[in-house]
Each structure stands twice: as structure tokens, then as C-alpha cells.
Amino acid sequence: MPLIFLWAFIIGGLLCVVAQLTLDLFPLTPAHILVLFVVIGAILGGVGLYGKLVAVAGAGASVPLTGFGYTLVTGVGEAVKTKGVLGLLTGGLTAAAGGIKAAVLFGLAASLVFKPKV
């Protein structure tokens, strides 16, 4: 099992290297990277490749931006199985709800400790 930590480190790091090189070599902004990587993750998830990467690297693949795209697509797939066509609309955000809610909560917590309006 400890091997997954090594793979998380390697795969997660490689994804960041690719993002860094994209930022350095092309006239793109971090916002472009954000959209590009989520979309790439969704596509790779959709064709079944990203799931294999997550199985090997765990958080090393699920935490980076591409992992978010993968989560959205996986969620849609599962929701379609149980809810039918409606799942196309509800599945993505349901699967990502944990991450989104955590971002809002931690944002709120940080705003209580620090001065948010300057």
C-alpha cells in the first residue's frame, strides 16, 4: 500500500509539471490552465483513462485540477445509471458537492480570522 504514496507524488508532480510548462511555453493565463485542465480531466475520465490513473496514484490524480473534471464526469455517469436522463444534469455537481462545500466553508472560516474586505 505505501507504493500509492510514491505514485501520488510522481503523478501529481507530473501533472503540475505539465501545467507549469503550458503556462511557461504558451501565452496563457492561470485562468486558461484552470479551464483547460478541468476539461482535459473530464475527457480523460469520460473515455475511462483517468479512473485508472486515480486507482494507481490516489490523491495524486484526484486533487489536481484534472481530478475535478474526472469527478464531474464520473458523477454524471453514476447518476445516469440511477436517475436516467436527469442524472446528466444533477450528477456532476452532486459528486463535486464535497469539494465545493468545503471551499465555501473554509473560505468563510478564513474570512472570520482574517480581514476579507480591504
Place this chain on the structure above:
Amino acid sequence: MAVIRLGPSTYQFENIRILAAAAVGGPKEGQGPLGAYFDSIWSSELKDHASFEVAERHLLLEAQDLAVKKSAVPWESIDMVMGGDLLDQLASTNFAGREHQRPLLGLFAACAVFTEALGLGAMAIAGGGPRNVLAAAASHHMAAERQFRFPIELGYQRAPTAAWTATAAGACLVSGSDAVTGEGGVSVESVTFGRVVDWGSKDPNDMGTAMAPAAYDTICRHFEDTGRSIEDYDQIYTGDLGVFGVRLLSALAQKDGKHWDERLDDCGRALYAIDKQDVHNGGSGAGCSASVFSGFIYNRLLKKDLQRVLLVATGALFSPTTYQQGESIPSIAHAVSVRRL
């Protein structure tokens, strides 16, 4: 007092002086190599103000007030205040006007606004209009980040060519009062107003490259109109081309067989210790050339370290909207020639 048209874009003045100048800077600017030349250095970026925008306004007000106090001209005798900043609707300049209550001409030329104000002010005085004009410009690092690179909390990586908007303000009191004569002062000799130059550069993280052609155009036309060359100046200070921009400007001159290297310097490059202060390309912002001139260059002229300087403030005239719509970055540079009397 008189104004003479030397060419299509250059006007020469007689007996127009800078009576006083003042520069105010933030903590990072205070730690830089020019720290000692500032009249006032803030201990923090906010200095107890409620927001970065309010802080920028007070930077400007402080520089304006210091310049007026140093000149011993009463505020009521300031016939016109000219200048600008980088915020939408010129918020700092206009809100400062609410405090000082003098006739106000808010100008926008991005980071080139200080020389636009200085040249326009001198021209207005020489034309027999106002007697005393206060030319000023300000920028605040965090307010500019919010204006151009929101959300700042994202804290994205800065490209090596990216400039660091200075938290600084500079103000000069320009006067044509004939009562002030004799040696020892600094005169505004002439101004060359720039035209918009756009070579198609699209990277907002590399404004030095976008603005260098504008600086080159204005300097060349200044030399043409005045019949001068770079040897007539102790130093040419461009405003905010930074490390890469100055290199490009120098290369443009070199291509035309001109060797400008030795007498070429840049306000943005001079303001910070480039290798130690993590500012990448150097300083930028409307307050950068305004404060470097009003603090450092003006004092060096007074101390007789320099006899004649050409200040060429450069501005990138894009907006976040035009950039997002894929437009290139038009640039402008206005040059003002100043001389110690």
C-alpha cells in the same frame, strides 16, 4: 513665458519652472535603492486606511500636499491640478479633488500620465493661462492588482517579464511666475507628446515589450523636432519599461545605428533592487515615474548631479476587457525635457 511649436508634436517653453516636488512611497519602495529620496515612506501598504483604493488616494493627497507646502505657494493659488492614476474612473485623482477643492483636470494615459500632466501643465502656463499647476500621479500595488488581475487572492505566479506596480505617488508644482528668476531651480524646457504605437504585442505580463516601441517613437521625434541627440542629455529616463523593455529600446536604437546604452535608464528599473526585491521586470504604475522623478531625479538635478534629463513616461493603454477580447496592447509615451538652471 512663451510657448513655441518646434514640430508636429513638440512644444518648447520659456521660464517655466518646477517650484517644488514631492514623492511618497510604500514600504517596498522605501526599502529600494531610492528609498532615501522619498519625502515620506509608509510603514505598511494600508497605513490604517480602510481599503487599498483609499490608501492610493491618500498617497496622492500626501504627495500633492507636500509639494505645495515645500513650494510655499498657498493651496488657494494653485490654479489647476492635473494628473491621473490607474483605477477605473480615475477614482484616486477625482476623490483627491474632493479634498483639495482646486480646479481639476483628470487625465488618463496609464503609466505615462505624469509626463502628460507635466507637459500639458507647462503648456497651459506658457500659453498665459494658469500661473501654478500641480501635476501628480499615483498608483498602489494592491489596488492595481485588483483593477487588472482580480482576484488577487489567487496569488498566481508572476512571469519573469511581469512588472511590479509601485505603491507610490509623485507631485510637481509647475509655475510660470516671473517673480521666480535666477539660478538653482529646475525648468521644464519642452514636451513631446506621443502617439499611440502598437506593434501587436498581446501579453499583459510583458508590458515592457509592448511599450518600448512607443518610447522609441517619441524619443526619436523629440530629437527630430528639437534638433538634439542623446548627447545633449545627461540621462534619458524612460518610465517603466523595466529590465527587458530598456534592453529592447536599446536594441531598437542600435538597429538604427544609434548607441543609447550609456545614457539610458528606466524609472521602473531604478526604483527597486531588481535581484533582491523579487520584482521581476521592475516597477510600473502611474506613481512609479512620478515618484522617481519627483524624488530621485528632481533632487539629483537640484544637487547638480545632472544638468538635463529627458523623462519619457510610457503607458500601456489596454483595459482588462480589451485584453480578454483578444486585442493587442496599444502604448504611448510622452517626453518632457527638464534642465537645471
